[in-house]
Amino acid sequence: MPTAGLKTIIALSFVLAVGFLLVILSCALWHSYYPLLVVATYVVAPLPNWICSHCANPDDFVESSGAAVLDLGRFCTGFLVVMGIALPIVLAHSNAITIPAMVMSVIGGLLIYGTIISFAMFFQEEQEF
């Protein structure tokens, strides 16, 4: 994983573009722009984890208030990740969007989130020290 070079960046940006393409296509083909919320959800999803990891003191293991803040961030991230899948299903269940639009936006959202996560995983090493 430390050898994350140019090919990784190109592959990740390609996957990100495919994800955005699927989500925007699922909106534009049926003229119903609700699935764009999925993009917003997955962009916001890593933020609670990131904010809470900066709030907590990682040396503070005995007094577990630092770990509680970390847990809160993880909880919110888990909430948002499932929200990105659940939102198109809710919309499709009440006919706000069609079933193919739901499938496309779920797949596109997962691709976008996977890109964000793997980008953070590949390039975490340099930020650590």
Next chain:
Amino acid sequence: MSEDRLWKFRRPEWLNSIWARNAGVYGAGGLFSLAFYILLDSAVWSKSALNGSTIHVTFVDWLPFIFSSLGMLIINSVEKARLSADSFSYSGSGVAWKARVVLFLGFAALAGGLAGGVTVFVLKFIVPGVPFPALTMGVEVMVSAMIVGLSTVILWVSQNIEDEYSYNLSL
């Protein structure tokens, strides 16, 4: 550690890792989100054109979920370390007692939410004999309260794993 163990069966070793604890917390957040969106689905479906019946989701249907979430918030805000401390060990002013009272209130709210979900389901949907596509709303109200309870259990267990982990670390 092995002398003052209460239960016969140990927790398996793989559960004591930081990985299992993080997965538990993420899973609890995901389950809570699932519960919220199941309830939101019933509300959205109720106002959509698909709902042919006159039954609609009102504030009453949201109440079980609200109470369950309140109970979850209370239960998981209590510091677990204060709970196991006896009153003479290091929490002299009866912190353990207070923690138990607050925890009792939390569990009461959680169980009240569960019971309220079943009550709404029976009184609003079963007793008037609502037919099936509208009955889904009642089922979703009940199921969402149950999933919040499950999420609370998972979050509680994961935080206990965290205590074991920090214990091992402090040794």
